[in-house]
Amino acid sequence: MRVDVFIPCFIDQFYPDTAWSFVKVLEKAGCEVKYSPEQTCCGQPAFNSGYWNEARTVARKFIQDFDEAEIVVAPSASCTGFVRNYYHKLFAEDEVNLEKSKALKKRIFEFSDFMINHLQISEVGAVFNHKVTFHDSCAGLREYGIRSEPRQLLEKVKGLDLVEMENLETCCGFGGTFAAKFHHISSAMTEQKVENALKTGAEYIVSTEASCLMNMDAYIRKQNLPIKTIHLVDVLATGW
Known part of the structure; x- marks a missing residue:
C-alpha cells in the first residue's frame, strides 16, 4: 500500500x-x-x-x-x-x-x-523492556476518537509493561496556545498529569502526540524527575 x-x-x-x-x-x-x-x-x-x-x-x-x-x-x-x-x-x-x-x-x-x-497490523516486532504509562491527548481522545488503538500496539511490544495512571483522560495542560496564554493554569495541570504518571512507577510516558510529550518533558526536566517521555512510533521502532 x-x-x-x-x-x-x-x-x-x-x-x-x-x-x-x-x-x-x-x-x-x-x-x-x-x-x-x-x-x-x-x-x-x-x-x-x-x-x-x-x-x-x-x-x-x-x-x-x-x-x-x-x-x-x-x-x-x-x-x-x-x-x-x-x-x-x-x-x-x-x-x-x-x-x-x-x-x-x-x-x-x-x-x-x-x-x-x-492495515489491521498490531505487531511489528518491537522490543522495549520498560514499564510505561500512556497519555491520551485531548485531540486523540476527544477530537479524533482513538483510545484502544495505541494500547493495542503497545500490548504487542515485547518486554513492555503498560500500567494505566489515575485520571488518565485528564489534559496535560498543553492545549497549543493555552500553555502560553494561561501559563500558571497550564503548569498546574502538567504537574498533576506527571505526578499521576510517577505514581504508576513507569519509566516512560508514551503518547501519540509529540506536543503533549514536549510539554510534559519540559516540566520533568525542570523538576529533575525520574521519568521520560517517548512517542508511540519511537517505541515501535525499537528492538529490530
Whole structure:
C-alpha cells in the first residue's frame, strides 16, 4: 500500500528522529512511503489563535500538497483531527476547496488508527523492556476518537509493561496556545498529569502526540524527575 506521510511542523523542528521512526514502522508494515519536502503545516496554530485568513492560506496549500494522495498518514491526532473536523469551516465559502477538504477527510488518518483499523497490523516486532504509562491527548481522545488503538500496539511490544495512571483522560495542560496564554493554569495541570504518571512507577510516558510529550518533558526536566517521555512510533521502532 502506498501512503503519503505528513510530518507535523513541531516534529519536523524538534523531534526529527520521531519522523524517521514513523517512516520506519510504516515500511515495516509493508507500506510504500512517499514524503514531499514541499509540505508545511496544517494551519492549526493560526486557526486556534483566531487568524482564520492565515490558517486558510496554509490549509489551502495542505490540500494542494495532498490532493493526489490516495492515503495520508500522520503521527498526530491533533493535525489529522484538525483537517477532518475544521477544514469545512475554513472553506465554507470556497466551494472548490470545500469539496476537496471533504474528499481529503476520508483519506487522512492518524498513525495508530491506520495501523489497527486499516492495515489491521498490531505487531511489528518491537522490543522495549520498560514499564510505561500512556497519555491520551485531548485531540486523540476527544477530537479524533482513538483510545484502544495505541494500547493495542503497545500490548504487542515485547518486554513492555503498560500500567494505566489515575485520571488518565485528564489534559496535560498543553492545549497549543493555552500553555502560553494561561501559563500558571497550564503548569498546574502538567504537574498533576506527571505526578499521576510517577505514581504508576513507569519509566516512560508514551503518547501519540509529540506536543503533549514536549510539554510534559519540559516540566520533568525542570523538576529533575525520574521519568521520560517517548512517542508511540519511537517505541515501535525499537528492538529490530
